[in-house]
Amino acid sequence: MKILLVTEYFYPQSSGGTELYVYNLAKALQQKLHQVEVLSVSDSGRKVSNYNGIVVHYIPFNQNPETIVISGEKPSDNLGFFVETVQKINPDVVHFHTLTTSISAFHAEAVKQNGYKTVLTSHIASHTCLRGTLMQNGKKVCNGKVEEQKCLSCYLQNQGVPEPLNRLLTFAVRATGFPKNLAKVVTRKKNELAKLNLNLDRLVVVSNWQKAAFTENNLSEVKTALCRQAIETCQIATTKKIEKSKLVIGFLGRVSAIKGLHVLLDALKNTAVKNFELKIAAIPVLAESTYYQQLKNRVENMPNASWTENLSNDKVRDFLSELDVLCVPSQVLETGPFVVYEALAQGVPVLGSNLGGIAELISEGKNGWLFPHQDKKYLGSLIASFITQKSVGKLLKDVEPIARPLNKLAEEMILIYNDL
Template sequence: MRVLHVNKFLYRRGGAEGYLLDLAELQRAAGDRVEYFGMDHPDNASPLAYARFFPSQVELEPVARGLRPRVATAARMIWSPQSRRGLARVIDDFRPDIVHLHNIYHQLSPSVLAAARAVGVPCVLTLHDYKLACPSYQLLDRGALCQVCVAAGPLAAARRRCKDGSLAASALLAVESWLHRTLRAYDPVQVFVSPSRFLADVMRRAGVYPERLHVVNHFVDVAGLPVKDAPGGGVLYAGRLATEKGVDVLIEAVAALPDGVPVHIAGDGPARPALEELARRRAPGRIRFHGRLGKTELHGLVRACAVVAVPSRWHENQPMAVLEAFGCGVPVVGTDLGGLPELIDAGVDGEIVPAEDPPALAAALGRLLADPARSRAMGRAGRAKVERDFTPAAHLSRLRDAYALAAATVAR
């Protein structure tokens, strides 16, 4: 099978990109031919066979200054002829059996779907966030949990100014989503893949192609992945450093942990400078920021720790950080939002705590740090879970079913 993966970024920027790249490796190992289409970016993996056809790089944060750049950026978010032309040329040369899309919003736009529909190539889209139900992606209104647009529609985002309190930014996102919904820009997608039941339920309530939704869990490949074999260790957060991830809550919790507990933060993102400053003030000398790590180095750091923290203040979908921690035999403390309670069995392979609650997070982390035998047993339970329920073979089989359904739908 010839699979073309489409995502705006083609480097390990976050969980969506990590999943995409790992899936591509899995498919190649199974005998598929795999290629990529995305936005031109200096951090993209290389070499990429079709990089010459990628649309130019555009940065949305910070917002470009000046009226003309802002208008151009807004137009590209809604419909990008450059992206459509580029994907059309890749399809013409590569001739994929399936176009598997991931995060295409803003930098690519759903114009890429028109390129696939024009030549009758079936499309599957994996949902990594809530964009099709919530114009600002995250079911957040200026940092607070919100699902108003799920029922009221995307234009509510403009009225509420939910994007950073800005009427202009909120209105742009609202109009973008409203136009895409009104023009049925996502009609060329035959199958929408949701990694979590929570996300699928949100999409159904928002009326996002409910008859095309299929829940397919992510996977973790534990073949050759060692399990933590030494007791003890500290706390690790691994992921994007952005406000919704709640890393500031973890830093506040660290102040309540015993002295000498090492705390590691792996990843990068726009919130890093503020988080480093907060760490200097609230937990001086106790937190190490590692930046973005390669997968092998990250797994080694996971195994060196006693527990992984996922302190999110937004409704996580199905974060790879949890599955990879379990794969390394390390328990997870996560919040009670989104798909996290679907992954973590409290008291078995981790703990669930309320979001935005540093004392509760500190208490849960402290219990595992104080009882290495319990922590190790939970980690082993997590490893058993992913070996049973999140295997590459099962994921690939379910995904091939989704591909076959998309192809059959196009052929009708």
């Protein structure tokens, strides 16, 4: 079978969870003797290259700055190149992994109209949420249903309009239809979901909360499949862990406000017992450089704390092997995140916020613990208890791993492809 994986983000141009997922899926499918190629976008225009045995086709990013294109009302100017490239490759299945301006629901519609089978794996909350978090007004979990009043008010709050003014402004915008672009923002999201429902042969989600959110928006349950992320298990770190008397806490990932590193730092600041060591493996986010620098400065001024940037994939296992616990203090609903799978595969327990995919993966006292996502005091008390538990040798060690190898992911995807 020939499978085309479509993603705006792929190695070596960028590195993140989606890139790793697509890469792992491609290699696992190749091991099952399927022909797999990737279609992505590039500043350097149309070209074909090879990344670790995977043929990668590039088309240009969208170059049309019109608001109707950026907002998703009109397809990007690379749509023709996209269709031509797909036709040239002529795959059995076109499997999307991102929806952006450069590769959008219009692209799925175009290949569907050309007779190709279409699949989308949803890796993020923004497919059903205007602010991309599924946290209503940034505070509580939303059911994900796209509704005019609720979603526009929440969107305005995210743009800096305070409550209750945002609710009043929402009524005014809806009543007058002005400003026009703002008045249409919820309708555009509804239209995108309707387009996906019409043109996708299969929607793949990696967490149960996603499935519920898509169902709220009338995406066909028959066409929706749950297929969680996967990771190679039982990989041994290249360095032997040095046992320390202090509790070693780690954070691994993007330093973005939604990832919640500030919550962990605040919790540690207020923890009465200071017998801990903090290790940060940070990935900078260009759009949040001020936040990044502020947190980096805080960590560098802390005793027994270290800050590493852009840790390579082959060093992640060694980093995790040094930890007693990995903290994942996300402030939004995650589809994984992948770092939870990585930690559990190394036998490292996870201390995570009780949101989204994290709550679905963590079993209290078996492979980690959960805390209310914004409750710094509760998080601090948990960490203090871990310090005490380690001092008497009772900290959780026999972590239950997630038995989800890559070949299992490939097998499930092949069943989906064959079904189509």
